[in-house]
Amino acid sequence: METSFLEFAKLCRSLEETSSTLEKRRIISNFLRKINPDEWKPFVLLLTGKVLPESENKALYIGYSTIKKAISSKIQTLIPLGPPTIKEVYRELNRVASISGADVQRKRVDILSSLLSRMSDIEREFLIRSLSGEMRIGAEVGLVLQALADVAKVDIEKLRKAYLLIGDIGELAEKLSKKELNLDNVKPKLFNPIRPMLATSADTIEEAMQLAGGRAAVEVKYDGVRVQIHYASGEVKVFSRRLTDVTENLPEVTDVIKKTLKVRDVILEGEVIAVDEKGNPRPFQELMKRFKRIKDFEIIVKKIPIKLYLFDILYLNGKLLVNEPYYKRYEYLTSIVPSSLLAERIVTDDISVAKDFYERAIRAGHEGVMVKKLDAPYVMGVRGANWIKVKEVETIDVVVVGAEWGHGRRRNWLSDYYLAVYDPENSEFLIVGKTFKGLTDEEFEWMTRKLLELKIADEGYRIWVKPEIVVEVAFNEVQKSPKYKSGYALRFARVTRFRLDKDPKDVTTINELKEIYLRDMMRRELS
Numbered sequence: 001m002e003t004s005f006l007e008f009a010k011l012c013r014s015l016e017e018t019s020s021t022l023e024k025r026r027i028i029s030n031f032l033r034k035i036n037p038d039e040w041k042p043f044v045l046l047l048t049g050k051v052l053p054e055s056e057n058k059a060l061y062i063g064y065s066t067i068k069k070a071i072s073s074k075i076q077t078l079i080p081l082g083p084p085t086i087k088e089v090y091r092e093l094n095r096v097a098s099i100s101g102a103d104v105q106r107k108r109v110d111i112l113s114s115l116l117s118r119m120s121d122i123e124r125e126f127l128i129r130s131l132s133g134e135m136r137i138g139a140e141v142g143l144v145l146q147a148l149a150d151v152a153k154v155d156i157e158k159l160r161k162a163y164l165l166i167g168d169i170g171e172l173a174e175k176l177s178k179k180e181l182n183l184d185n186v187k188p189k190l191f192n193p194i195r196p197m198l199a200t201s202a203d204t205i206e207e208a209m210q211l212a213g214g215r216a217a218v219e220v221k222y223d224g225v226r227v228q229i230h231y232a233s234g235e236v237k238v239f240s241r242r243l244t245d246v247t248e249n250l251p252e253v254t255d256v257i258k259k260t261l262k263v264r265d266v267i268l269e270g271e272v273i274a275v276d277e278k279g280n281p282r283p284f285q286e287l288m289k290r291f292k293r294i295k296d297f298e299i300i301v302k303k304i305p306i307k308l309y310l311f312d313i314l315y316l317n318g319k320l321l322v323n324e325p326y327y328k329r330y331e332y333l334t335s336i337v338p339s340s341l342l343a344e345r346i347v348t349d350d351i352s353v354a355k356d357f358y359e360r361a362i363r364a365g366h367e368g369v370m371v372k373k374l375d376a377p378y379v380m381g382v383r384g385a386n387w388i389k390v391k392e393v394e395t396i397d398v399v400v401v402g403a404e405w406g407h408g409r410r411r412n413w414l415s416d417y418y419l420a421v422y423d424p425e426n427s428e429f430l431i432v433g434k435t436f437k438g439l440t441d442e443e444f445e446w447m448t449r450k451l452l453e454l455k456i457a458d459e460g461y462r463i464w465v466k467p468e469i470v471v472e473v474a475f476n477e478v479q480k481s482p483k484y485k486s487g488y489a490l491r492f493a494r495v496t497r498f499r500l501d502k503d504p505k506d507v508t509t510i511n512e513l514k515e516i517y518l519r520d521m522m523r524r525e526l527s
Contacts, residue, residue: 002085003035005119008046009126015137024138028147035086037177042090044144045170049135051093060097062108062131064455064466070112071124084118089127132456132466140427141169152176158183164195164380165320167243188315190232190265193239195381198506199370199389205355208371208388216371217326218354219345221389222309223284223367224273225291225501229310231257232265242503249290251301253308256341263336264317270310271343279307281365284497291500292446309343311370314378322378326386329378347374362392395474396421396508396516397499399467401429403451406436406444413444414451414463419473419493421486423510429467430486430510438473438495470499470507478517488513 011031015024028047035043045051051060084092092115099107116124129135145163149156154176162181163172165188175181188194202208209216226241227250236254238247247254250272257268274287286304290297313333314322321329334342346357358369368391376386398419406415416436420429439447447469454465473493481489488510 002087003039003043005084005086005089005123005127007031008043008086009120009122012047012126012129012135012137012139013122015139018138021138021143025143025146025150028139028144029150032147032151039086040148040177041170041174042086044148044173046086046090046130047135047139048141048144048169049130049133050169051130052097060093060131062096062112063453066105066108066112067128067131069109070116073109073113081118083120083123084115089115093131134456134466136428138427140424144169145172148173148176154181154183158186161380162186165189167192167194187318187320188267190267191230191235191237193228193230193243194267194314195243196226196228196241196269197378197380197387198383199387200383200385201394202371202388202390203394205358205369205371205390206351208369208390209349209351209354211385211388212371212373215347215349216354216373217330217345217347218357219311219343219370219372220309220361220364220366221368221370221391222271222273222343223281223365224271224287224306227253227270227272227308228314229253229257229268229270230266231261231263231268234258240501241506242501246291250306252306256308260338260341261336265315266313266317266336267315268310268333268337269312269314270308270341272306272308274304275307277305288498288500308341310337310341311343311345312378322380325375325377326372327374358390367391393474393496394516395472395496396513397470397472397502397506398432399429399504399507400447400451400465400469400471401431401467402462402464403447404434404462410436410444412448414448415439415444417447417471417495419471419490420467421508421510421513422505423486424505429504431484432478432486432488432513433475433484433490433493435473435490435493435495437493443498467504470502470504472496472499477520478513480517486510486513488517 011027014027018024018027032040032043092111096108096111116127119127141163145159146156149159162183163169165186166172172181202211227246228239230237230239236247236257237245238250238253240246253272272287274282276282282304287306289300289304310333313329316332316336321332346353348354354371361369368389371388371390373386379386398421400417401420402418403414404416405411406413416434418431419433419435420431423430450469451463451465454468455463456466457464472495473490474496475490475494476492479489479491480487483489
């Protein structure tokens with residue numbers, strides 16, 4: 001017998017009302033033991049707010065307006081249907097994702113409306129929260145992995161690594177439920193992106209070299225979009241840092257990979273930047289035009305040429321390389337890639353040489369440098385000191401969670417943005433200030449359209465939105481503030497650029513912001 005969606009909703013309420021992580025883990029584990037094995041996949045997808053498997057490259061296109069129409073719509077059915085099950089909800093949402101042809105929006109509303117009409121209030125609430133990616137019940141992927149490990153009686157560290165390689169919590173749960181997962185021999189699935197390794201920050205080259213332990217690679221940090229490239233059997237897929245398929249946005253990458261590589265299969269990492277006719281870097285904002293929905297994309301491709309710089313290799317001809325030290329991975333990389341496609345770098349233990357390289361990178365129009373430990377493995381999905389970035393101007397990444405309509409000349413635009421950092425411990429975004437500075441009129445117009453698509457609540461003069469748009473902001477200082485739940489506020493924040501390549505949960509964390517505050521406070525006291 002299939003498990004009802006009402007039981008799922010009640011579970012979600014229990015998790016929301018429970019503060020203990022251990023108790024949440026126990027609740028999820030017990031539910032997994034109770035339900036059918038073939039329900040594991042839809043359950044964990046709905047629980048984590050992912051709804052559809054990440055590997056199936058589908059989109060629901062269900063936003064605030066679609067949900068609102070579905071709630072108000074009255075669907076008449078000839079045969080009354082009972083309350084839905086977890087699997088039925090999952091199947092219906094897949095139907096929504098598969099709709100094509102004429103009158104698509106009406107069909108989406110009809111399916112969703114029919115589903116909601118069969119639900120109680122608590123069921124509707126948690127379905128809508130899952131659809132919005134706003135569960136906020138503390139059931140993060142990491143916790144769900146622990147529960148899956150408990151029930152399947154497998155090693156949690158091996159399971160985490162398998163998830164980072166497979167990249168899809170739904171597929172992982174399905175393989176576990178069918179006992180089809182060999183945790184000692186998990187290999188990446190080509191064309192299914194791997195979660196990237198992340199870097200920590202340092203203020204100076206001296207600090208970065210010290211963190212790297214002396215002799216290290218110092219590599220140009222390009223001001224572009226990080227890409228992960230999968231190649232096999234003549235096919236190429238390009239993914240952004242957010243694991244989004246951006247192959248169509250960067251056709252030149254596909255061309256150069258096909259023309260250059262003489263391998264069976266490979267997964268590479270690199271950076272794509274916009275360049276001028278002389279090959280010099282252009283501003284990041286120019287490159288972002290390739291990632292907006294616009295007509296005449298071919299014209300944009302010609303106007304904004306790009307350059308690919310490769311800097312790492314994760315998989316080659318059936319061999320997983322993430323456990324190899326960086327210097328060894330680089331040897332593999334240089335054996336298959338011409339020097340013209342490699343990121344510029346040096347290897348040194350001389351701080352003055354490293355500093356000169358950094359200054360040359362800045363003068364050339366690049367963002368800074370990455371200092372990399374030579375003996376470090378590739379630690380998927382983790383931010384650590386194996387890679388240390390040094391940038392000229394300190395900025396943080398925040399996500400826009402709300403906006404107010406402007407005044408005067410800006411009265412027709414949503415132009416005052418609520419900025420938030422991420423609190424991984426409580427799985428929530430915390431507001432740290434507002435800004436209307438740094439954007440052009442064209443960008444205000446684009447933001448207004450995009451934010452209205454992401455709207456989840458409307459208060460008239462202000463809307464709240466699904467946290468999706470990541471921006472980089474500069475600011476004068478971090479201040480203590482009782483105004484916001486975070487306890488902090490950015491003074492004179494201004495948007496420096498959009499980061500459409502970044503996942504909202506990859507923005508600056510509340511703990512990182514606290515560290516900036518404490519460090520700057522110490523500087524003020526000592527200077």
